Amino acid sequence: MYKKLAIQTIIYSIGLLIPRFINYFFLKFFTFHLRKEEFSLYTDMYALSFLIIGFLSFGLENTYFRFFYKKNYNKDIIFSTGVIIQLLITSFFLIFSIKLIKNISYITGYQNHIDYFFMFFLIIFFDTICILPMAWLRVNDKPIIYTIINMINVLIQSILIIYMFYCYKNFSEKKSLFFCVFKIVNSFTDKTGYIFFANMISSLSNLFLVLPILLKRINIKKFNKILAIKMLNYGIPIMFGTIAFSINENLDKILIKRWLSDEINGAYSACYKIASFMSLYIRVFKLGIEPFFFKKYNDSNAIYFYEEITYMFILIGLIFYVLICGNISLFIKFLIDDKYHITISIIPIIMMANLFLGIYTNLSIFYKIIDKPIIGTYLSLIGVLITLLFNIIFILIPNSNFMIPAWGTFTSYGCMLIFLYFWSKKNFKKFCNKIINIIFHFFFAIFIVFIANFKKIEINLFFQFLYLISIFFLERKRFINLFK
Incomplete structure (x- = not known):
């Protein structure tokens, strides 16, 4: 079982890592070609859209995993019910948002970019519909198809971006049916429109690629009203947690743009994306391990495996x-x-x-397997309150520094993790008896990073090598078992 889990996680990793590495290539590409104010616009639009996606998801991905592994429900009925709920929610959103597009663009300060909002509404619509079909691939052990779809989408997006940045003017004069679709970009006031347009086409292609799953698996007759209510009751608390996460991740960038400057927000957002390397690690781990966590919850030794996997994740x-x-x-x-x-x-x-958040995500399995996602909602609200507090301080202090929102994110996720740890310890007493070891590893790693900023490169590399040797020596049994 665990060898299969490892192989699937590696395949998922390929499908996630290669597109993300391409995105990091484009991070350099964008920061070179875009002015800071353009890059600020680019990140701000995505920050606003993540808040909307958090709401529209309704926590249905985790809900689908939870109900899929319950023996008293038919798998096809669960999938059909979940997708139909998602379609109804996203369709209402698309109609409502397009009708109010002028008002929304004015409130957010983008009255000159209505076309950008239109593209983002479509991106959100397409991406949200694809959530459950992609989850279906994961629970049905189809990592190769999942990976191929991700690779195709990122390839389409990359080709379009490079074409529009470098080749568009050369092709726009030709009377070609294939390239006439790109004439729409003539209306864009800056190059960020190219990125949004490429994302919209990529999201549309994603929908086409998962369409066979939707057409084959969805049956309106299999929609179950009672199950739909249960799924929404389970998913809505998760939805609030997702919205809270989106606020924690994006509120700082939204406020820095409006209270400091586009230049600082552009730089802050670019460095934030580098810090999201940790999010990439978390995402890779989550893709393979999350369905496994739900699958193992009935086993007598489940808590032991949760603890071991979480420990290795931290390490x-x-x-x-x-x-x-x-x-x-x-x-x-x-x-x-x-x-x-x-x-x-x-x-x-x-x-x-972000590492705190990753550990929190692993520990969240405890309230999910006992059908109490409301615990996650409460913890997320605590995180949001802390984030809001730091950002209010940031706004109120004259000549405030961009470090305040960064420390707010750190404190928010740290407090969420601490509260969840004590709740897990109280309700699952056998869990996490190695907290002293974990605290030691945290302080050891932070100490190495701290002294690395004051040493020459050669000495810095020596300390890092010493750290790796020490960790392997201290945890050699776990690493050997992992490799096995």
């Missing part, structure tokens, strides 16, 4: 943290243009915050 995450943050001055030169380096100091803080 590898801290190694990842040391290697990235210990060499950040080298990485940043390859990833973003020099003019964006002014906010480099947020990277270690946001990376550690």
Whole structure:
């Protein structure tokens, strides 16, 4: 079972890592070709859209996993019911948002970019519909198809972006049926429109690729009203948690743009994306392990495996943290243009915050398997309140610094993790008896990163090598078992 899990996780990793590495290539590409205010517009639009997607998802992905592994429900009925709910919600959103598009663009300060909002509404619509078909591939052990779909989408998006940045003017004069579709970009006021247009086409292609699953598996007659109510009751608390996560992730960038400047927000957002390397690690881990967690919950030794997997997740995450943050001055030169380096100091803080979030995500399995996702809602609200507090301080203090929102994200995720740990310890007493070891590993990793910023490269590499040797020596049994 565990060898199969490892193989599937590797395949999922390929489908996630290659597109993300391409995105990091485009991070350098965008920071070179876009002005800071254009890059700020690019990140701000995505920040606003993530808040909407968090609402529209209704927590149905986790809900689908939970109900899929319950023996008293038919798998096809669960899928049909979930997708029909999603279609109704997203269709209502699309109609409602397009009708109010002028008002929305004016409220957000983008009255000159109505076309951008139209594209984003379509992106959100397409992406939300694809959530459950992609989840279906995961629970039905089809990682290769999942990976191929991701690769095709990122390839389409990449080709379109490069074409429009470099080749569009050359082709636009030709009377070609294939290229006439790109005449729509003539109305864009800046190059960020190229990115949004490419994303819209990519999201549409994703919908076409999962369409066979939708057509084959969805049956309106299999829609179950009672099951739909149960799924919504389970998913809505998760939805609030997702919205809270979106606020924690994006509120700082939204406020920095409006209270400081586009230039600082552009730099802050670019460095934030480098810190999201940790999110990439979390996402890879989650793709393979999340369905497995739900599958194992009935086993007598489930808590033991949850603890071991979480422990290894923390250990590898801290190694990842040391290697990235210990060499950040080298990485940043390859990833973003020099003019964006002014906010480099947020990277270690946001990376550690993201690791806290990853551990929280692993521990959240405890309230999900006992059908109490409302616990996650309460914890997420605590996180949001902390984020809001730090951002209010950021707004109220004259000449405030962009470090305040970064520390807010760190504190928010850290407090959520601490509260969830004590709740898990209280309700699952056998869980996490190695907290002293974990705390030691955290302080050891932070110490290595701290001294790395004051040493020469050669000495820095020596300390990192010493750290890796020490960790392998201390945890050699676990690493050997992992490799086996």
